[in-house]
Amino acid sequence: MFAFIVQRLLQAIVVMLSVAFVSFALFQFVGDPINNMVGQDATEEQRQMLRERLGLDQPWPLQFVSFVGNIARGEFGMSYRVGIPVGQLIADRLPATIELVLVSALLALAIGVPMGVYTGLNRNSWLSRLFLTVSLIGISLPTFVIGILLILIFGVWLQWLPTFGRAGVVDLGWWTTSFLTVDGWRSLIMPSITLALFQLTLIMRLVRAEMLEVLRTDYIKFARARGLKSRAVHFGHALKNTLVPVITITGLQIGSLLAFSIITETVFQWPGMGLLILQAIQFVDIPVMSSYLVLIAFLFVVINLVVDLLYFLVDPRLRIETSGGGAH
Amino acid sequence: MAETNRPLLEVRNLRVDFPTRRGTLVAVDDVSFEIREGEVLGVVGESGAGKSLTGSAIIGLLEPPGRIAGGEVHLAGRRIDHLPPEQLRRIRGKEIGMVFQDPLTSLNPLYKVGRQLVETLMTHTDLDEPAAREKAISLLAEVGIPSPEVRIDQYPHQFSGGMRQRVVIALALCVNPKLIIADEPTTALDVSIQAQIIGLLKRLCQEHGAAVMLITHDMGVIAETADRVAVMYAGRLAEIGEVREVIQKARHPYTHGLMGSIPMIGQEAEELKQIEGSMPRLTEIPNGCAFHPRCPQSQDRCRQDRPELRSQGTSQVACWLFDQADAGARSSTQPATPLEETG
Amino acid sequence: MKAEEEVLEVDSGTLARTWDRIGRFLDSDIYYSFRQSPVTIFAFLVTLTLFLAAALAPWVAPHQTLDVKTLDLMNAFLPPAWEPDSDPQFLLGTDDQGRDIFSAIMFGLQISLGVGFASVVVSAVFGTLLGLLSGYVGGRLDSFIMRVADIQLTFPAILIALLIDGIVGSLLPKAAYNELKLYVLVLAIAASQWVNFARTVRGSTLVEKNKEYVQAARVIGVHPFWIMLRHVLPNVTGPVLVIATLSLALAILTEATLSFLGVGVPVTSPSLGTLIRIGQQYLFSGEWWMTIFPSLALVILVLAVNLLGDWLRDALNPKLR
Numbered sequence: 001m002f003a004f005i006v007q008r009l010l011q012a013i014v015v016m017l018s019v020a021f022v023s024f025a026l027f028q029f030v031g032d033p034i035n036n037m038v039g040q041d042a043t044e045e046q047r048q049m050l051r052e053r054l055g056l057d058q059p060w061p062l063q064f065v066s067f068v069g070n071i072a073r074g075e076f077g078m079s080y081r082v083g084i085p086v087g088q089l090i091a092d093r094l095p096a097t098i099e100l101v102l103v104s105a106l107l108a109l110a111i112g113v114p115m116g117v118y119t120g121l122n123r124n125s126w127l128s129r130l131f132l133t134v135s136l137i138g139i140s141l142p143t144f145v146i147g148i149l150l151i152l153i154f155g156v157w158l159q160w161l162p163t164f165g166r167a168g169v170v171d172l173g174w175w176t177t178s179f180l181t182v183d184g185w186r187s188l189i190m191p192s193i194t195l196a197l198f199q200l201t202l203i204m205r206l207v208r209a210e211m212l213e214v215l216r217t218d219y220i221k222f223a224r225a226r227g228l229k230s231r232a233v234h235f236g237h238a239l240k241n242t243l244v245p246v247i248t249i250t251g252l253q254i255g256s257l258l259a260f261s262i263i264t265e266t267v268f269q270w271p272g273m274g275l276l277i278l279q280a281i282q283f284v285d286i287p288v289m290s291s292y293l294v295l296i297a298f299l300f301v302v303i304n305l306v307v308d309l310l311y312f313l314v315d316p317r318l319r320i321e322t323s324g325g326g327a328h
Numbered sequence: 329m330a331e332t333n334r335p336l337l338e339v340r341n342l343r344v345d346f347p348t349r350r351g352t353l354v355a356v357d358d359v360s361f362e363i364r365e366g367e368v369l370g371v372v373g374e375s376g377a378g379k380s381l382t383g384s385a386i387i388g389l390l391e392p393p394g395r396i397a398g399g400e401v402h403l404a405g406r407r408i409d410h411l412p413p414e415q416l417r418r419i420r421g422k423e424i425g426m427v428f429q430d431p432l433t434s435l436n437p438l439y440k441v442g443r444q445l446v447e448t449l450m451t452h453t454d455l456d457e458p459a460a461r462e463k464a465i466s467l468l469a470e471v472g473i474p475s476p477e478v479r480i481d482q483y484p485h486q487f488s489g490g491m492r493q494r495v496v497i498a499l500a501l502c503v504n505p506k507l508i509i510a511d512e513p514t515t516a517l518d519v520s521i522q523a524q525i526i527g528l529l530k531r532l533c534q535e536h537g538a539a540v541m542l543i544t545h546d547m548g549v550i551a552e553t554a555d556r557v558a559v560m561y562a563g564r565l566a567e568i569g570e571v572r573e574v575i576q577k578a579r580h581p582y583t584h585g586l587m588g589s590i591p592m593i594g595q596e597a598e599e600l601k602q603i604e605g606s607m608p609r610l611t612e613i614p615n616g617c618a619f620h621p622r623c624p625q626s627q628d629r630c631r632q633d634r635p636e637l638r639s640q641g642t643s644q645v646a647c648w649l650f651d652q653a654d655a656g657a658r659s660s661t662q663p664a665t666p667l668e669e670t671g
Numbered sequence: 672m673k674a675e676e677e678v679l680e681v682d683s684g685t686l687a688r689t690w691d692r693i694g695r696f697l698d699s700d701i702y703y704s705f706r707q708s709p710v711t712i713f714a715f716l717v718t719l720t721l722f723l724a725a726a727l728a729p730w731v732a733p734h735q736t737l738d739v740k741t742l743d744l745m746n747a748f749l750p751p752a753w754e755p756d757s758d759p760q761f762l763l764g765t766d767d768q769g770r771d772i773f774s775a776i777m778f779g780l781q782i783s784l785g786v787g788f789a790s791v792v793v794s795a796v797f798g799t800l801l802g803l804l805s806g807y808v809g810g811r812l813d814s815f816i817m818r819v820a821d822i823q824l825t826f827p828a829i830l831i832a833l834l835i836d837g838i839v840g841s842l843l844p845k846a847a848y849n850e851l852k853l854y855v856l857v858l859a860i861a862a863s864q865w866v867n868f869a870r871t872v873r874g875s876t877l878v879e880k881n882k883e884y885v886q887a888a889r890v891i892g893v894h895p896f897w898i899m900l901r902h903v904l905p906n907v908t909g910p911v912l913v914i915a916t917l918s919l920a921l922a923i924l925t926e927a928t929l930s931f932l933g934v935g936v937p938v939t940s941p942s943l944g945t946l947i948r949i950g951q952q953y954l955f956s957g958e959w960w961m962t963i964f965p966s967l968a969l970v971i972l973v974l975a976v977n978l979l980g981d982w983l984r985d986a987l988n989p990k991l992r
Binding site: 011015022026136137139140141142143144145148149151152156163252255256258259260262263266267277278280281282284289293296 | 818822824827829830833834836837838840920924927928931932933934947951954955957959962963966969970973974977978981
Binding site: 217218221222223224225226228229230236237240241314316317 | 387413428433448
């Protein structure tokens with residue numbers, strides 16, 4: 001187990017370094033950073049001074065080392081577009097995205113897993129068929145279309161919910177939250193449903209497929225042959241065995257939620273990371289782009305590590321090495 | 329063998345079929361047999377002959393779309409094939425235990441061995457958890473697992489294949505069922521362990537007074553273990569009778585062929601015989617006797633009419649070769665009226 | 672005359688073979704399960720209709736919306752034909768430029784399907800070759816390719832496509848980028864999808880690799896790689912087809928999403944996503960048709976392709992049902 005974790009950590013570091021290299025390369029090869037920082041009428045002397053101060057005259061491996069060092073200290077440079085340190089920009093935007101993703105993930109899991117279990121167990125009931133049909137539509141509905149439909153129905157026609165922005169935010173100093181006010185929750189409803197819906201249907205379908213797979217195994221047949229109650233067979237033996245793949249899926253889904261939050265945030269003008277990166281891409285704001293890249297990679301690596309560790313909790317085959325030496 | 333009025337298990341005209349797009353496939357066709365208390369009935373046949381499906385049908389675990397399309401199953405005088413699922417569940421494990429082919433996949437990998445025993449014991453008995461655990465340890469000891477107090481808290485992957493099959497046998501026997509259905513219990517094991525496991529199964533069932541339906545394709549195992557043997561071919565019973573009788577005086581040409589394929593010590597160095605051709609697929613079972621295309625002694629009649637089981641000596645055979653010899657015994661094996669319900 | 676006879680003769684030969692093939696197809700389980708599922712037949716017909724609408728758009732669309740000269744601002748913001756104050760020649764209404772929404776959807780389908788197909792073909796070819804290489808060569812190359820695949824699988828397709836698009840966009844000069852945008856888009860989407868193909872093909876390659884004919888090929892002096900290519904490909908046709916169908920749905924969605932975000936296809940060739948983005952700005956002022964109808968077309972297209980993919984997967988692998 002120890003070796004496994006070390007191996008995973010090493011892999012994570014390699015991933016992080018290669019992502020850092022890509023974002024470093026962005027800096028190196030896209031335009032002249034100096035041009036982006038000083039005005040058109042700066043003298044060549046000023047430019048040279050700035051270049052030396054920033055260490056841009058050193059060979060690139062050295063620059064890369066200091067780039068990684070800066071990232072590790074949370075210094076990502078200045079945004080070309082708004083002239084604010086990227087670290088601060090991200091710190092301002094991160095809570096909005098994290099809260100949105102968190103609520104959506106909980107929604108998707110809390111509804112998707114039970115629906116998946118139900119449809120797996122009752123394959124031919126009309127409710128299962130309904131769920132499956134709806135889920136197929138759900139998978140085919142792009143996130144932004146869901147958002148637009150919700151806005152049109154609940155925002156424009158019924159006028160029940162706010163259609164954009166993050167209202168009722170309470171500033172805790174180190175964090176901004178919408179969880180503490182009614183307005184905050186009201187503006188969170190539509191974005192989080194929009195973001196959750198696609199993942200929900202995906203989770204449901206995957207849990208169902210996994211459940212069907214497990215229900216076909218010999219040990220389930222043997223558990224039935226021993227006369228165990230269906231509840232014990234389904235929710236004990238079967239569900240626990242579907243858990244391993246479900247954990248993976250959930251990990252991946254949280255990753256996708258981060259990605260899809262870009263779309264949701266665009267539709268609802270939600271002031272999070274997604275909106276930030278989209279604007280950065282449109283304005284070729286390299287520091288923001290490269291920091292986003294590094295940050296996202298970091299989040300993914302962390303999620304994957306957590307998933308790997310959860311495996312150990314669930315599956316004894318990984319935790320305990322096989323003895324098998326018990327002769328016959 | 330205890331003699332009672334009624335046999336422990338009676339299977340009457342059992343028919344299992346699978347509705348498919350190309351019509352209904354009959355996988356078990358009009359099969360009747362009985363098992364007396366404490367008796368070991370061997371069921372042999374090639375794979376696909378319907379042996380395992382017969383076992384699954386008895387215990388009520390046919391995989392859809394397979395279904396019991398006809399016939400009756402009686403356990404200790406009580407008809408069980410049409411029971412509602414919850415009542416059938418109470419019978420499974422408690423009155424009929426089952427041992428499957430592959431011990432590597434029969435145990436839930438995420439549960440400790442002890443937990444699987446304890447939950448089975450607690451489902452069917454009034455034991456509380458500590459008592460069930462005690463019983464589980466003694467069961468593990470009984471099936472020959474060394475240091476059971478330690479092993480009970482281990483996971484299946486920490487056991488070898490043979491050890492796992494012992495655990496599976498302990499699980500099947502743990503609440504003293506009257507009948508064990510063992511479906512190819514040794515096929516997936518090393519040859520060196522097979523004999524041990526069969527020996528263990530036979531001894532334990534004797535000690536617990538359980539009858540055994542031993543499904544296998546291995547005539548050798550049958551010859552050593554079973555009291556009676558049923559030979560299946562293409563979903564039908566070809567011959568059923570006392571083991572000695574069937575082995576020494578195989579009457580059905582198919583049984584004859586099967587016997588010819590076992591090597592025997594002390595026999596003349598004759599060539600091992602094999603049956604020409606292969607068993608038909610369920611989609612193309614021929615008319616008349618299903619065996620006739622491969623039968624060296626087939627007649628015109630075999631191609632048109634299907635032979636019923638008829639008594640022949642102490643055995644029963646479904647073959648036209650024995651029609652003229654003994655036609656009178658027919659009524660005793662095929663009751664004209666259905667059995668009354670007593671359960 | 673003689674030449675014609677010869678042609679006829681050849682034809683009868685191929686005709687018989689074709690008939691034979693059609694006969695076998697009609698008897699196959701696939702066709703049976705197709706016929707048994709009205710939903711699938713419906714999805715197939717819908718997909719076919721949308722494909723035809725896209726392919727024939729220049730000839731059958733009521734208005735040439737790609738040609739700016741035909742637009743008339745007098746026709747802007749007209750509602751669908753069944754609403755009051757509408758113009759019957761614009762069935763689904765018009766947009767802010769006076770573009771006919773119905774025709775714009777047909778041309779938008781063309782772009783969406785074109786980009787979708789192109790990226791699926793690119794990712795299928797690359798994925799298959801990489802999978803074959805990975806399985807055949809094994810060792811370090813294999814673990815490298817599969818590691819990359821593992822890592823990439825954890826990143827969602829949209830993110831990858833978005834970042835590739837963003838990075839390429841910032842590397843290329845503006846003018847060149849606008850010209851190449853469509854190709855960049857195809858490559859970005861393809862790059863996010865090759866993994867599924869590679870994994871499947873690798874698995875099948877590993878199975879084939881140890882078979883005797885591969886050894887035999889070496890003996891008779893043929894490079895085993897080419898032999899394997901010919902043996903592995905038929906084995907993976909089914910799974911690859913399923914993945915390709917589901918990938919097509921995903922690729923269309925990804926393209927639409929990128930275009931909706933404003934980083935996809937150039938504005939000069941608006942896809943469904945672009946139409947939805949333009950229309951979204953007028954959602955609040957009540958001109959809902961500008962965004963709802965393109966959305967509907969997109970959803971119907973993706974749903975139909977998904978239904979076909981789902982069905983194909985189940986039909987080729989009955990155990991999975």
